[in-house]
Amino acid sequence: MEHSVCRRLLFNYPSSPPLQNSRLLPENHNLRQPPIAHPPISLRSKAQPSFLLLHSLSATKMDSQSRVHSLGNGSAGDSSEFRTARIGEVKRVTKETNVFVKINLDGTGVADNCTGIPFLDHMLDQIASHGLFDVHVKATGDIHIDDHHTNEDVGLAFGTALLEALGDRKGINRFGDFSAPLDESLIHVALDLSGRPYLGYNLEIPTQRVGTYDTQLVEHFFQSMANTSGMTLHIRQLAGKNSHHIIEATFKAFARALRQATEYDSRRRGSVPSSKGVLSRA
Numbered sequence: 001m002e003h004s005v006c007r008r009l010l011f012n013y014p015s016s017p018p019l020q021n022s023r024l025l026p027e028n029h030n031l032r033q034p035p036i037a038h039p040p041i042s043l044r045s046k047a048q049p050s051f052l053l054l055h056s057l058s059a060t061k062m063d064s065q066s067r068v069h070s071l072g073n074g075s076a077g078d079s080s081e082f083r084t085a086r087i088g089e090v091k092r093v094t095k096e097t098n099v100f101v102k103i104n105l106d107g108t109g110v111a112d113n114c115t116g117i118p119f120l121d122h123m124l125d126q127i128a129s130h131g132l133f134d135v136h137v138k139a140t141g142d143i144h145i146d147d148h149h150t151n152e153d154v155g156l157a158f159g160t161a162l163l164e165a166l167g168d169r170k171g172i173n174r175f176g177d178f179s180a181p182l183d184e185s186l187i188h189v190a191l192d193l194s195g196r197p198y199l200g201y202n203l204e205i206p207t208q209r210v211g212t213y214d215t216q217l218v219e220h221f222f223q224s225m226a227n228t229s230g231m232t233l234h235i236r237q238l239a240g241k242n243s244h245h246i247i248e249a250t251f252k253a254f255a256r257a258l259r260q261a262t263e264y265d266s267r268r269r270g271s272v273p274s275s276k277g278v279l280s281r282a
Contacts, residue, residue, distance in 0.1 A: 086262075088165030092157040096149040097141035101157040105165050105262050107134030115139040115154055117147050119213035120221070123251040124154075131255035151217040155224030162229040166262065169193060176261030180253035185240030189253040192232040193261050199226045200234040203250065207243040218247055222254075 086105040093099075104110075111128035113121045115137060128135035137158070141150030166172070172193065179188040187203075199222055205215040226233045235254070240246040 086165045086167065088161035088163065090157045090161040090164065092153055092160070094149075094153065097139060097153040099139040099141075099150075099153045099157045100137070101154070101161040102134075102136040103158070103161045103165050104134035108132060110134040110136075113137040115150060116141060116143045117150060117213065119211055120147070120151060120154065120217075123247065126248060126251040127255045127258075129255070130252045131259040133255075133259070147212075147214060147217060148220070151221055152224050155221040156228050159225035159228030159231070162225070162231075166193060166229075171264045173261050173263055173265050176257030176259070178253045178256040178260065179238070180249045180256065182245045182249035182252070183242065185242060185245040185249045186238040187240070187246065187249040187253045188236045188238055189250070189257045190234045191254075191257050191261055193230070194232050195230040196232055197227045197230050198232045199223045200236075203235060203237045203246060204240075205243045205246055206241065210243050210247060215243055215247065218250065 087103065088105075089102045091098075091100050107128075109129050109132045111125040111134075113124040113128075113135060115121055115124070116139060121137075124135055124137055127133060137154060139150055139154050141153065143150055174193050175191070176193075177188075177190045179186060199219075201219050201222065203218065205218070208215060222233060222235065225231070233254075235250060237246060237250075240249070
């Protein structure tokens with residue numbers, strides 16, 4: 001695809017301007033003057049189209065002085081320093097589980113999740129879809145016993161991948177706040193990517209199970225993720241009677257709050273959003 005884009009750019013590049021009508025030229029104009037030579041096109045030129053720079057993001061490290069318009073992060077038209085993709089990739093292997101998680105914070109909502117726990121897969125899909133993250137989770141575990149270990153280790157690995165993707169957290173909003181309704185249910189989520197793990201959880205799920213999924217595992221997933229990511233996370237139920245609706249609204253609200261917190265603040269100009277000048281897990 002990259003080559004086809006380059007070919008179109010090369011073939012559509014304007015040739016030398018044609019000579020004007022000779023009657024309009026000064027008498028002493030040299031009609032034999034060679035056409036003006038255009039400089040060769042360089043794919044690393046600062047005049048390079050921003051979409052082409054973004055397309056080659058995953059394959060090429062661009063010059064740190066290159067600048068492109070931020071797309072989806074910060075305000076429209078904001079000129080910000082070129083950034084590499086924020087991707088976290090983690091593999092966690094124990095005697096109980098084998099978990100792989102990959103997260104792209106600057107994705108498009110691609111979900112590819114298979115944990116052996118169908119309801120958890122469905123909730124991970126919500127994080128991808130509503131957060132516009134690319135989320136890939138593969139897990140095998142001792143689900144013949146129950147879902148506890150796999151659910152916990154997916155949460156731990158998810159938080160670790162998020163920690164890796166965030167890096168030094170320069171320029172991000174840091175805080176996220178969102179309320180999501182789902183029919184009769186209404187869930188509020190507020191979070192801070194502070195480096196300090198904490199979970200405040202106040203869901204009243206009326207049934208013990210949704211399908212085969214133990215609803216106690218919802219809290220355990222978010223606690224595990226908050227611990228490894230260094231996130232302060234508050235989840236509050238404002239309304240709701242249906243267990244499925246309450247849980248799904250929670251994951252949707254979390255996804256939107258996390259998206260808000262991880263997006264770039266154009267006014268911050270790449271600085272760390274902390275008066276201390278650093279945000280870290282330690």
